[in-house]
Amino acid sequence: MHFEYQVEGGDFSNAGTTSSVVKKMMKQLGVDSAIVKRTVVALYEAEVNIVAHAYRGTIFVDLDDTCVKIKLEDEGPGIPDIEQAMQMGFSTASPEVREMGFGAGMGLPNMKSNSDKLSVTSVVGKGTTVEITNFF
Numbered sequence: 001m002h003f004e005y006q007v008e009g010g011d012f013s014n015a016g017t018t019s020s021v022v023k024k025m026m027k028q029l030g031v032d033s034a035i036v037k038r039t040v041v042a043l044y045e046a047e048v049n050i051v052a053h054a055y056r057g058t059i060f061v062d063l064d065d066t067c068v069k070i071k072l073e074d075e076g077p078g079i080p081d082i083e084q085a086m087q088m089g090f091s092t093a094s095p096e097v098r099e100m101g102f103g104a105g106m107g108l109p110n111m112k113s114n115s116d117k118l119s120v121t122s123v124v125g126k127g128t129t130v131e132i133t134n135f136f
Contacts, residue, residue, distance in 0.1 A: 005059040007050045009076065012100060015051040018059050019044040022070075029063065031136060039068055039134045042114040045107040046130045050074045052097045054127065067116075070132040079122040086112065086120075
């Protein structure tokens with residue numbers, strides 16, 4: 001099964017919508033609840049990063065009998081230093097984003113700890129691609 005979702009930067013009222021849809025879909029397919037939870041946490045963090053940091057993005061979700069693969073591609077400023085961005089507590093979120101309760105610097109670390117496989121690539125001035133894989 002393949003699904004595609006669009007995400008708009010700055011649209012905090014819809015942040016997490018894709019995560020909710022994927023959670024419901026995985027539950028309906030009978031995926032183990034621990035895997036559903038890990039997947040949804042990782043996806044939510046990645047989705048919120050698009051909303052908080054990018055202009056727009058696309059989320060691709062592929063489900064089969066063995067795993068869920070999620071690819072998020074955004075158009076935005078990119079990440080100059082991925083290794084630094086992976087550090088717990090590091091954030092480039094604006095003061096406005098922090099006032100809304102986001103931008104604590106836990107996004108990428110939470111994605112890593114809730115993914116069996118995580119890949120983050122970025123081009124400054126162009127955007128970022130995050131790939132999350134969880135096996136069943």
